[in-house]
Amino acid sequence: MSVAVRLRDVHKRYGETRALDGLSFEIPSGVLLGFLGPNGAGKTTTFRTILGLARPDRGVIEVLGMRVGPETSRIVKRVGAIVEEPGLYGFLSGRDNLVVASDTLGFGHERIDELLAFVQLTDDAGRKVAGYSKGMRQRLALAAALLGDPEVLFLDEPLDGLDPAGQAVLRDQLRRLVDEHDKTIVMSTHDLGDVEHLADRVVVISRGRLVTEGSLSELTAGGDRVRVVVDDPDRARRLLAADGFTVDGEADEVWVAGTDGAGVIRTLANAGVYPSAVIPERRTLEEVFLGVTGEQP
Amino acid sequence: MTGLLRAEVRKLTRRKLFWVMLVILMVVMGMAAVFLLVVPARAPEAVPRMPVIRKPDAYLLGAQQAIGQSWFPIVLAAVAMGGEMRSAAFAATLTRDSRRWAHLFARLAVFAAASWSATLLAIGEWAAVTAVLASGEGAPDVDVWVGMVWKSGLVVSTWTALALAAVTLFRSLGPALGAALAFSFVDGLVSLWTAYRPVSLSTNSTAMLGELSGFASGMGFPGLDPIPPGRATVVVAAWAVGLVGVAWASLQLRDV
Numbered sequence: 096m097s098v099a100v101r102l103r104d105v106h107k108r109y110g111e112t113r114a115l116d117g118l119s120f121e122i123p124s125g126v127l128l129g130f131l132g133p134n135g136a137g138k139t140t141t142f143r144t145i146l147g148l149a150r151p152d153r154g155v156i157e158v159l160g161m162r163v164g165p166e167t168s169r170i171v172k173r174v175g176a177i178v179e180e181p182g183l184y185g186f187l188s189g190r191d192n193l194v195v196a197s198d199t200l201g202f203g204h205e206r207i208d209e210l211l212a213f214v215q216l217t218d219d220a221g222r223k224v225a226g227y228s229k230g231m232r233q234r235l236a237l238a239a240a241l242l243g244d245p246e247v248l249f250l251d252e253p254l255d256g257l258d259p260a261g262q263a264v265l266r267d268q269l270r271r272l273v274d275e276h277d278k279t280i281v282m283s284t285h286d287l288g289d290v291e292h293l294a295d296r297v298v299v300i301s302r303g304r305l306v307t308e309g310s311l312s313e314l315t316a317g318g319d320r321v322r323v324v325v326d327d328p329d330r331a332r333r334l335l336a337a338d339g340f341t342v343d344g345e346a347d348e349v350w351v352a353g354t355d356g357a358g359v360i361r362t363l364a365n366a367g368v369y370p371s372a373v374i375p376e377r378r379t380l381e382e383v384f385l386g387v388t389g390e391q392p
Numbered sequence: 393m394t395g396l397l398r399a400e401v402r403k404l405t406r407r408k409l410f411w412v413m414l415v416i417l418m419v420v421m422g423m424a425a426v427f428l429l430v431v432p433a434r435a436p437e438a439v440p441r442m443p444v445i446r447k448p449d450a451y452l453l454g455a456q457q458a459i460g461q462s463w464f465p466i467v468l469a470a471v472a473m474g475g476e477m478r479s480a481a482f483a484a485t486l487t488r489d490s491r492r493w494a495h496l497f498a499r500l501a502v503f504a505a506a507s508w509s510a511t512l513l514a515i516g517e518w519a520a521v522t523a524v525l526a527s528g529e530g531a532p533d534v535d536v537w538v539g540m541v542w543k544s545g546l547v548v549s550t551w552t553a554l555a556l557a558a559v560t561l562f563r564s565l566g567p568a569l570g571a572a573l574a575f576s577f578v579d580g581l582v583s584l585w586t587a588y589r590p591v592s593l594s595t596n597s598t599a600m601l602g603e604l605s606g607f608a609s610g611m612g613f614p615g616l617d618p619i620p621p622g623r624a625t626v627v628v629a630a631w632a633v634g635l636v637g638v639a640w641a642s643l644q645l646r647d648v
Binding site (some may be wrong): 182186191196 | 395396398399402403406407408476495
């Protein structure tokens with residue numbers, strides 16, 4: 096799998112504040128990456144340095160194999176971005192916003208109708224954006240970011256503040272961009288639920304440093320307990336404890352620590368107790384996040 | 393560049409800012425024309441120290457008054473560009489490092505052209521009032537009118553460049569607008585100081601059109617040497633180049 100974005104030892108200071116402190120990670124092509132971190136972790140600064148909006152003090156950033164800095168002007172033709180708030184003009188209609196964005200960025204107008212349809216704004220394209228809901232603005236901003244048919248999209252909290260219906264529509268569109276259009280999406284968010292629903296991979300940073308990364312399944316695996324579903328939990332607990340397992344849980348809950356589950360099944364089956372399920376414990380993304388950052392997302 | 397210019401024109405003409413300011417400018421110029429041309433002639437007892445400006449000088453006074461409305465290009469450019477600086481829209485477009493000069497030039501060109509158009513309308517309005525209501529006879533020669541046109545373009549471009557420089561330096565509308573307007577005010581005030589007068593932007597802006605000796609002596613501040621129009625033009629052009637340079641450097645050398 097090719098690498099869409101690569102950061103190596105990137106440093107950025109604002110006065111005395113170290114926004115990025117040796118940040119390094121890679122993003123494979125064709126994935127939706129959840130970019131997580133507590134407030135002030137450096138997520139927006141990371142986006143801004145990748146996009147050439149802020150110059151790193153040190154380090155190397157590559158996007159699609161090109162170096163940010165010397166090749167920024169080539170890179171930006173192949174990426175789209177919504178950084179911080181969507182950059183839309185309230186006094187223009189939705190369509191005029193896309194026309195202005197096309198003219199400003201040097202793209203043609205031929206994709207505007209297609210993109211308005213993709214973000215489901217065709218019927219509202221003639222209305223002034225000042226009258227749009229936040230969800231409609233985010234979708235229009237997404238359309239603007241897609242004007243140049245970019246290969247990589249950087250979206251800074253795109254679902255923030257949307258109502259559930261708006262979130263659902265935008266989630267679906269983002270997922271389709273990856274699954275059907277082979278885009279790579281880097282999405283920062285505070286909402287771990289969004290990441291669990293959407294992301295293929297996760298990068299977590301804190302204080303400008305990488306604290307963990309991996310696929311969602313890799314990160315949420317790693318609980319060392321199994322949950323045993325059985326008709327007679329009291330007897331199961333007694334049998335497992337007698338066989339040296341560390342057993343926990345009350346009532347119907349039977350948790351066994353330090354095992355992959357095979358030994359549990361063997362012990363119970365030898366005693367004529369057949370569990371209907373032995374489920375490895377998975378950590379939630381929130382537990383992973385709190386574990387590696389010690390802070391709320 | 394064509395696309396950038398088209399985008400700026402679309403944004404400027406679709407927002408209320410320009411049209412509202414244009415109406416205000418026309419009202420201000422109309423009131424000033426009546427006060428400076430009509431009242432001294434028709435009711436001199438109301439303004440005993442005010443000289444009567446007659447044609448053809450009255451036309452030149454109108455051009456000076458219009459050029460002196462520095463608030464128009466400053467507010468227009470600062471608000472239009474400052475609003476973009478506040479959002480990420482401008483920042484995103486500036487991602488293209490190599491085109492920062494093009495973005496700056498497109499905004500300078502469109503905002504200055506808009507202010508220039510407004511200034512010419514204001515000069516035209518004043519000229520109409522002068523033609524109908526002012527006393528005296530005659531009108532400036534064609535070359536004087538041509539001079540008014542291009543010189544007013546240079547002046548509004550310079551004030552526009554000042555506003556853009558302020559916005560790119562402060563990256564925030566309020567401080568940028570305040571600083572640019574404060575400069576225009578202080579520059580006019582300090583131009584009474586003989587050491588600063590030769591380089592004062594506002595004084596040289598009006599001096600480009602020539603001096604109205606009778607009006608100046610009638611209003612006070614006698615003893616100030618007139619600045620030759622040619623020299624004044626060079627000074628204003630130097631201001632324009634310098635301010636564009638500040639704006640460009642501010643964009644080029646700092647994070648967006």
